Amino acid sequence: MTRDEFEALVGDALDRIPAELAKVMDNVAVFVEDEPGPDDPELLGLYEGTPLTERGEWYAGVLPDRITVYQGPTLRICETREQVVEEVRTTVVHEIGHHFGIDDQRLHELGWA
Secondary structure, three states: OOHHHHHHHHHHHHHOOOHHHHOOOOOEEEEEEOOOOOOOOOOOEEEEOOOHHHOOOOOOOOOOEEEEEEHHHHHHHOOOHHHHHHHHHHHHHHHHHHHOOOOHHHHHHOOOO
């Protein structure tokens, strides 16, 4: 799968986020990268920033939070295009969950792991 095709899948996953949630997402950017760092080579996605639930009056003029979806590990664990589509969707929802302040345990319970 090419980088352009993978990026399109990430865009499609973002487009499937319910409008009610998408409109309250604030100051967050989504990126696709080839590989995560060497400390966690099988990481599928990463949220970096301050969750909405932790922002206070001090939160102004900061760089956007960052959601990164990693193409390499995703393609390595999937055997079919359909699996890639589903894994990208799951990863995007999982990382957006972190933006909303939901921790890994709860995301696992909800089936977004």
